[in-house]
Amino acid sequence: KAGVTQTPRYLIKTRGQQVTLSCSPISGHRSVSWYQQTPGQGLQFLFEYFSETQRNKGNFPGRFSGRQFSNSRSEMNVSTLELGDSALYLCASSRTGPSGYGYTFGSGTRLTVV
Amino acid sequence: DQQVKQNSPSLSVQEGRISILNCDYTNSMFDYFLWYKKYPAEGPTFLISISSIKDKNEDGRFTVFLNKSAKHLSLHIVPSQPGDSAVYFCAASQYAGGTSYGKLTFGQGTILTVHP
Numbered sequence: 001k002a003g004v005t006q007t008p009r010y011l012i013k014t015r016g017q018q019v020t021l022s023c024s025p026i027s028g029h030r031s032v033s034w035y036q037q038t039p040g041q042g043l044q045f046l047f048e049y050f051s052e053t054q055r056n057k058g059n060f061p062g063r064f065s066g067r068q069f070s071n072s073r074s075e076m077n078v079s080t081l082e083l084g085d086s087a088l089y090l091c092a093s094s095r096t097g098p099s100g101y102g103y104t105f106g107s108g109t110r111l112t113v114v
Numbered sequence: 115d116q117q118v119k120q121n122s123p124s125l126s127v128q129e130g131r132i133s134i135l136n137c138d139y140t141n142s143m144f145d146y147f148l149w150y151k152k153y154p155a156e157g158p159t160f161l162i163s164i165s166s167i168k169d170k171n172e173d174g175r176f177t178v179f180l181n182k183s184a185k186h187l188s189l190h191i192v193p194s195q196p197g198d199s200a201v202y203f204c205a206a207s208q209y210a211g212g213t214s215y216g217k218l219t220f221g222q223g224t225i226l227t228v229h230p
Contacts, residue, residue: 004157033216042223043158043203048216055215090157092216103218105150105157 002026004093004106012112018079021109025072025093032074033103034066037088046089049074050096078111086113117141118206120221128229133191135224137204140185146209148218149178149189152201161202162189165209194228201225 005024013019025032034046045058049068066076072093078085089109094102119138127133135149145166150158164171164178164187171178177190191198202225205218 031216033218035218043205043218043220045217045219050215056217058217088155092157103148103160105159107157108155110155 004091004104006089006091006106006109008109009107010110010112012114013081014114015081015083017081018077019081019111020075020077021089021111023074023076023091023093023106025074025091026104029093029095029104030072031094031096032068032072033092033094034074034076035090035092036060037090037108038084038086043090046076081113083113085111087111116222117144118204118219118221120202120204120224122224123222124225124227126227126229127194129196130193133189133194133198133226133228135189135191135202135204135226137187137189137221138185139187139206139219141206141219142185143208144206144219146207147178147180147187148205148207149176150203150205151198152203152223158203191226194226196228196230199226199228 007022031050033048035043037043048056052068063079068074092103092105117140148163149161152158162173162176162178164180169180180187201223203223204221207218
C-alpha cells in the first residue's frame, strides 16, 4: 500500500515569505501529525488533526498553522518565514491517533530559508 | 525541559555483537514508548514499542526493556548488522491521554554505527 506522501521534498524560500507543505496520509488513516526536525531541537511536535479538527498543538508560534481536508490530506503553513524555520518537516498518519500507535512517517519536506 | 533523553550521541559496535541503546524519561505520565530508526533526509521508521504495563517486548532481533521505577528504557539489537547503522530515536507518549493526541516526545537520537 502507498505510504505517507509529502510534497514538495525540497523547498527554498526567502525570509518573510510564506510556505505551504502538503501531506497525504495512508488510505484509511484519519489522523495526521506534523513534526519539525532541526539539529538543535531535534524532533518537535507541531500539531495533530483528526477528521478536519485540530486536536492538539505543540509550542510553536502562531506563524505555524495547519488544516486537514475531508479526504484526510493535510497542509501546514508557515508565514513570515525566519532563518530558524529551516528544518525537515515530517508528517505522520495513523488510523485513530492515540499517540504513537500505528504511526507511519513520510519522508519529509526539507525547507531552507535564506 | 527535555522530558526524553538519550545521553549517548553515538555508539559503535562490531557486526554480530549486541547493540544497546538507552533512553531516560522524566514525565511519569508517559505510558507508551517507541523506538524509531532514521536515515538522513528520510522519515523515522517504526521499530518496536512497549506499553507501560509491560517490561519487555521482543520482535526478531530487537528487544525493548522498560524499567518504570528508574524511568529508563533500552533497545537491544542482537546480532547487530551493518544495515542497522542509522540514527535511533526513542519516543514517549501519553497513549491514553485525551489531550495528547498525535504528540510524541522524542529524544535527541543516538547514531549507531555497526562495523563489518
